[in-house]
Amino acid sequence: MESTLLLVHTEADGALAKPALEALTSALALGGELTVGLVGGAVEAAARIAAAAGALRILAVSGDEFTQPRYATDAAAAEAIARAAGAAIVLAPATARWSRALPGAAYRLGGRIDTHATGLAVRDGAPAVTRWFYRQRMEAVLTRTARPWFVLLDVGCVTPWEGAPAASAQLETIAVAAPESRTTVTGVQAPKADEQTIRPDAKLLFVAGAGWTKKQPDGAVHIEEAQQLILGALRGAQASLGGSKSLVDSTGEGEAVLPFMTHLNQVGQTGSTPRHQKGLSTCCHGEEPHVVGWRFVTERRAVNLDANCGWARGKADVVYVADAFAVVRELNRLLA
Numbered sequence: 479m480e481s482t483l484l485l486v487h488t489e490a491d492g493a494l495a496k497p498a499l500e501a502l503t504s505a506l507a508l509g510g511e512l513t514v515g516l517v518g519g520a521v522e523a524a525a526r527i528a529a530a531a532g533a534l535r536i537l538a539v540s541g542d543e544f545t546q547p548r549y550a551t552d553a554a555a556a557e558a559i560a561r562a563a564g565a566a567i568v569l570a571p572a573t574a575r576w577s578r579a580l581p582g583a584a585y586r587l588g589g590r591i592d593t594h595a596t597g598l599a600v601r602d603g604a605p606a607v608t609r610w611f612y613r614q615r616m617e618a619v620l621t622r623t624a625r626p627w628f629v630l631l632d633v634g635c636v637t638p639w640e641g642a643p644a645a646s647a648q649l650e651t652i653a654v655a656a657p658e659s660r661t662t663v664t665g666v667q668a669p670k671a672d673e674q675t676i677r678p679d680a681k682l683l684f685v686a687g688a689g690w691t692k693k694q695p696d697g698a699v700h701i702e703e704a705q706q707l708i709l710g711a712l713r714g715a716q717a718s719l720g721g722s723k724s725l726v727d728s729t730g731e732g733e734a735v736l737p738f739m740t741h742l743n744q745v746g747q748t749g750s751t752p753r754h755q756k757g758l759s760t761c762c763h764g765e766e767p768h769v770v771g772w773r774f775v776t777e778r779r780a781v782n783l784d785a786n787c788g789w790a791r792g793k794a795d796v797v798y799v800a801d802a803f804a805v806v807r808e809l810n811r812l813l814a
């Protein structure tokens with residue numbers, strides 16, 4: 479197997495996040511000589527993890543300038559580490575930070591980059607990269623002869639590396655003068671944790687469809703109750719919230735809406751393809767452009783008033799032909 483460089487960035491507290499530990503698992507599975515490259519404000523704790531995992535060399539670009547995600551500094555750090563490592567294969571987790579900076583670094587090194595890799599295997603001493611195309615409808619296995627070959631690994635495909643950090647690590651620090659930048663990070667604005675409805679690490683994906691905002695059998699719309707029920711289920715099950723296109727579009731049009739539902743929640747052909755193990759669809763018809771986004775959700779249940787909905791046509795394991803208001807009300811009672 480060719481030599482591999484794993485590029486990871488540390489978090490604000492110096493730790494390695496789950497995507498980095500997953501990428502470490504993938505890098506180790508390739509079996510080549512492994513160099514780990516670290517970028518961040520503090521890198522010592524991460525270096526001890528790399529040492530425990532068996533990295534042959536640990537290279538680092540660290541310091542205040544490299545704490546914040548910023549294209550100019552991240553690309554410069556990645557470029558310097560990749561040059562120093564001289565590895566043929568450069569792996570990195572597909573975090574927002576690396577997805578932005580590494581294509582530029584690959585270009586500077588005269589290499590190539592592939593994104594959204596979901597699997598790696600060794601074929602004739604080189605990696606064979608699995609990725610999906612055409613909105614997750616076709617799976618392909620790619621190899622390349624160009625080097626260095628950068629590969630961004632999608633999150634959630636392998637088990638994160640686990641182990642106790644080594645007592646110490648031999649760190650090779652690379653001095654990189656931070657490039658001039660017009661970007662100054664003055665602070666972070668983030669929603670409160672319990673306002674965050676997209677939770678990639680949740681076990682359950684709770685999908686709400688347009689039915690929640692439609693007239694119900696009593697002839698009236700029950701938006702307030704729909705909100706309470708959906709938020710209650712999310713809170714009780716610590717689930718992630720997905721939406722159908724019809725529902726998120728109506729939110730954008732200012733109709734009777736669920737205020738916490740945005741286009742970021744949309745699952746499907748023109749939305750996202752989440753990787754939760756379980757999915758529960760409520761008030762959603764289960765049309766193909768929506769269900770194609772469920773490709774990686776292996777255990778599926780749906781609640782729909784319509785026994786002929788799309789879910790009932792082989793797209794879900796269990797379909798409850800029932801009123802989702804009643805089902806989720808009872809579900810929340812049990813969760814409480």
Ligand SMILES: Cc1cc2nc3c(=O)[nH]c(=O)nc-3n(C[C@H](O)[C@H](O)[C@H](O)COP(=O)(O)OP(=O)(O)OC[C@H]3O[C@@H](n4cnc5c(N)ncnc54)[C@H](O)[C@@H]3O)c2cc1C
Pocket residue numbers: 686687688689690692694721722723724725744745746747748749750760761762763764765766767768771781782783784787800801802803
């Ligand atoms: C090119 C293209 C791309 C698309 N991409 C996407 C995509 O990425 N994602 C996506 O979602 N869609 C996508 N669509 C749209 C998709 O085809 C559907 O129109 C959409 O998914 C329908 O949303 P829905 O099921 O929430 O709404 P509806 O079709 O309005 O279904 C509402 C459902 O709620 C049920 N219901 C109502 N009240 C209750 C109740 N009390 N209890 C239980 N069930 C109830 C009804 O029986 C009905 O089945 C795309 C379409 C096209 C043409």
